[in-house]
Amino acid sequence: MEGLLKDKTCVVTGGSKGIGLAVVELFARQGGRVYYLSRSEAADPSALGAAAAAGGGSVAWVACDVAEEAQVQKAVDAIVAEAGSIDALVNNAGVTRDKLALRMSLEDWEAVLRANLTSAFLVSREAARHMIKRRSGSIVNMSSVVGLMGNGGQANYAASKAGLVGFTKSLARELSSRSVRVNAIAPGFIETSMTERIGEEAKERLKASIPLGRVGQPEEVAAAALYLCSELSSYVTGEVLRVDGGMGM
Ligand SMILES: NC(=O)c1ccc[n+]([C@@H]2O[C@H](COP(=O)([O-])OP(=O)(O)OC[C@H]3O[C@@H](n4cnc5c(N)ncnc54)[C@H](O)[C@@H]3O)[C@@H](O)[C@H]2O)c1
Structure with missing residues (x-):
């Protein structure tokens, strides 16, 4: 299917690499006017242009x-001033x-x-103000299978991702x-810079816990984001869609 986001203004946070970059690229390929918010630009902007x-x-x-x-606030205002809507x-x-929770600093927890x-609360609050005026819009929060299952050494990360599930369902009810519509994606083990630090032994152990027997690719998560941001999912809200090769079932 082509043109699923034709003439739609799409905002993607953290779009300079990994899953976010794959979302930016797929959404642009589907005709979207994509703005990505990140601290630095993607390494190869010309590929995105193509x-x-x-x-x-x-x-x-x-x-x-x-x-x-x-x-x-400044970024969302600038996008709406240029594109007219989100x-x-x-x-x-x-x-x-x-880090293990007992060794974790308050700074690492809060960061x-x-x-x-x-960040999801801040961007959603600004974008939703414009969406509700037009009585249409879709928000997708990138949670994680770790937010549903927990993970030793990631108490701060798992809490943030579980928090996104509660935030998603509450905002879905409010809007x-x-x-x-407001939904979440819970990716499993996806091959990006975030997971490349994991040692080979731990990677093999992780793979063994995935029913499909392999790690996922950023494009496979981007496809779920496309579904949730397009009219294909017009009757779906408050959902958490696992994209994890069966890891969290
Ligand atoms: N890779 C996985 O296995 C996996 C699994 C589950 C969930 N996720 C989630 O998917 C999302 C993308 O992860 P990824 O694997 O592509 O990681 P990544 O490290 O490759 O990319 C993360 C992106 O977020 C940006 N970012 C971080 N803090 C930011 C800030 N304060 N302001 C602006 N941009 C900021 C980074 O610059 C980068 O572009 C994350 O929310 C991650 O938690 C990843």
Whole structure:
């Protein structure tokens, strides 16, 4: 299917690499006017330009630390001033600072909560103001299978991702009367810079726990984001869609 996001304004946070980059590229290929919010630009903007040209969409980088309220407000205002509206938002930005809970500093705890959970609240609040006026829109929050199952060494990360599930369902209830849908994706083990730090032995153990027997690719998560941001999912809200090769079932 082509043109699923034709003429739709899409905002993707953390779109400079990994899953976010795959979302930006796929959305542009599907005709979306994509703005990605990140602190630095993607390594190869010309590849994104080519994807956009092939699909009739466009891609623009907006410099923004999504954990900072003033920067988020400024970025969303600038996008709405230029594009006139926001149709889809993917809150994808995320970080890890792994440590056993008993050794974890308050700083590491708060930094992860702020980057992963507070950022989604801040960007959603600004974008939803515009969505409700037009009585349409779709918000997708990038949770994690770890938020559903827990993971030793990732108490801060798992708490932020579980928090996103509660946030998603609450916001879905608040915005449904205005036809704005809010869903979450819970990826499993996806091959990006976030997971490349995991040692080979741990990777093999992880793979053994995945029914499909392999790690996932960023494009496979992007496909789920496309479904949730397009009219294909017009009757879906408050859902957490696992994209994890069966890991969390
Ligand atoms: N890779 C996995 O296995 C996996 C599994 C489950 C969930 N996730 C989630 O998917 C999302 C993307 O992860 P990834 O694997 O692509 O990681 P990544 O490290 O490759 O990319 C993360 C992106 O978020 C951006 N970012 C982080 N903090 C930011 C901030 N304050 N402001 C702006 N941008 C910020 C980074 O710059 C980067 O572009 C994250 O939310 C992550 O938690 C990943």
